[in-house]
Amino acid sequence: MSDTAPQYTTVFASLENFEKGGVDVINDDPKNYVFSNVFEVASHAKPYEKIAVAKNMQYVLEAIRAEGTSEWRATPHDEFALVLDGEVTIELFDPDETLVDPEASGSVAVDGDPAGKPMGQVVAGQGHMTMLPAGRCYRFTSDRPSVILLQTIDGPDTQHRWADICLS
Amino acid sequence: MTDTATLTSVSEPNEHGYRSFQLGGFTFDRDEHFVHIEWPTGRHVTPVEDFLKALMRDIAWNFFYGTVNFDSVIGTVNHYGNVDLFAGRFNDAYRKAELDHMENFDHDVIMGAFKDMLSDWTNDGFDPFAAPQETGSPYGVKHGDNEAAITRTRVTAQRMVGLPGDEKIRTDETHPINRMFADVDQSEPTIEVEPGYENDVASFNLFAYLSRSDVTWNPSIVSVCKESLYCPTTEEFILPIIHGNDRVEWFLQLSDEITWRVEDRETGAPRATVVMKAGDVAAMPADIRHQGYSSKRSMLLVWENGSAELPDLIATGQAPTVPVTW
Structure with missing residues (x-):
């Protein structure tokens, strides 16, 4: 018997290296599990498309392929961006005027560069979670x-492609 | 089911040193190895290790969303203010034999009794939140206690972990890196903040945060978008309860792999096996129950909709049991 403590390797996936699990049905419809893989979805996406991979009533989780620079977006409520692969710079901006209805759901695109004050920026790598605060603008x-x-939250630019991305 | 029961009592220690507890028509006794549960129409015996791990989650999660099955016989149903304690209610054979039994308790009554039970029955050295290789034994005659382990509170961020005044990030001083996550990158994001925006420009390393979790199978809130709650957790070995959903729940596998056994919520009949690898996303419908198996400690993002209206909407058919159809 070895006295050496075992060494463990934590498996994170990426755009270049992911492996899907699946659903083994016993008595069910596999579509009930709405099963997809974030990296597979992003590998087929255009930059900054907002593709829903999970939905619970009005709330969604979106998979976004970050590549190049996005448009500025204004969000009426807090959003949270978790980088799952790569590195993303997130600029935050405080607009001089309200750019999105505070009661709306989901972010909206801003025409051009907003007028206002820069709030700061975050350079986020794999596993880093960043708040995108309500009433402010951001770009990636x-x-x-x-x-x-x-x-x-499900918004005007959220895309629903369940038939394309999910096991059935 | 009886009306709301209030009768609770606690005995003097038995020959093994443990107190017995009565909750309405239910009695709970433990010996060196087992917990013995009796109700007016039946009895049940279960290993004390399994029972204490399940009891720990039920308490820490405040009875969670929906049904917490300790095993195929015993469990609780959360009605958010009052709680059903049941035997055989979600077991097809018990139901058909009419041996099932269920009583409803005020939240504080059953929570108080469960906490007293966990406190009395947890011996020195046993941590019901820990993975099997990270804790001592729960067995034997009564010897000491482990109040520090069983009174840890679930993290519930109000907006996001790391924001001023909210839940703090974890450090070497508070949460050493777990042995199975020693290779997880601990670098924090680079943050530049303009004066006056210190409360709004925030970011943290979620993977590093999870690598330092000292508990297993304990979803904790790290970010809040209205009723949308990110509840990531670290998983090793077997989920000590079988969770019966009262709403749709979502899983996103952040690292490694978990296998889920999915059964019908009412009967326990097998429905599917779901294998999730890093990056996989899957819904758990509102009419199933599930139990996870994780060989290596893994990171799982549990995503919940905390709306108080959902259970009734689903129970009355006003909302579907699956989140999406196409």
Whole structure:
């Protein structure tokens, strides 16, 4: 018997290296599990498409392929961006005027550059979670394809492609 | 089911040193190895290790969302203010034999009794929150206690972990890195904040935060978007309860792999096995119950909709049991 403590390798996935599990049905419909893989979804996405991978009533989780620089977006409520692969710079901006109805759901695109004050920025790598605060603007920049999981509410630009992304 | 029961009592220690507890028509006794449960129409015996791990989660999660099955016979149903304690209610054979039994208790009554039971029955050195290789034994005659382990509170961030005044990030001083996550990158994001925006520009390393979790199978809130709650958790070995959903619940596997056994919520009949690897996303419908198996400690993002209206909407058919159809 070895006295050496075992060494463990934690498996995180990425755009270039992911492996899907699946659903073994006994007495059910596999569609009930709405099963997909974030990296597979992002690998087929255009930059900054907001593709829902989970939905619970009005709330969604969106898979976003970050590549290049996004448009500015204004959010009426807090959102949270979790980088699952790569590195993303997140700029935050305090607009001079209200750019989105505070009662609305989901973020909206801003025409051009907003007027106002810069709040700061975050350079986020794999596993880093960043708050996108209510009433403010943000944009993403990434030098190489990266993946963001966005905690938000179903909005005007959320895309639903369940038949394309899920096991059935 | 009887009306709200209030009768609770506690005995003097038995020959093994443990007190016995009565909750309405239910009695709970433990010996060196087992917990013995009796109700007016039946009895049940279960290993004390399994029972204490399940009891710990039921208490820590405040009876959670829906049904917490300790095993195929015993469990609780949360009605958010009052709680059903049942035997055989979600077991097809017990139901058909009419041996099932259920009583309803005020939340504080059953919570108080459960906490007293956990406190009395947890011996020195046993941590019911820990993975099997990280704790001592629960067995034997009564010897000491472990109040520090069983009174840990579940993290419930109000907006996001790391914000001023909210839940703090974990450090070497408070939470050493777990042995199975020694290779997880601990670097924090680079944050530049303009003056006056210190409360709104915030980011933290969620993976590093999870690598320092000292508990297993304990979803804790790290971010809040209205009623949308991120409840990540670290998982090793077997989920000590079988969770019966009263709403749709979502899982996103952040690292490694978990296998889920999925059964019908009412009968326990097998429905599916779901294997989730890093990056996989899956819904748990509102009419199932599930139990997870994780060989290596893994990171799981549990995503909940905390709306108080959902259980009734689903129970009355006004909301579907599956989140999406196509």
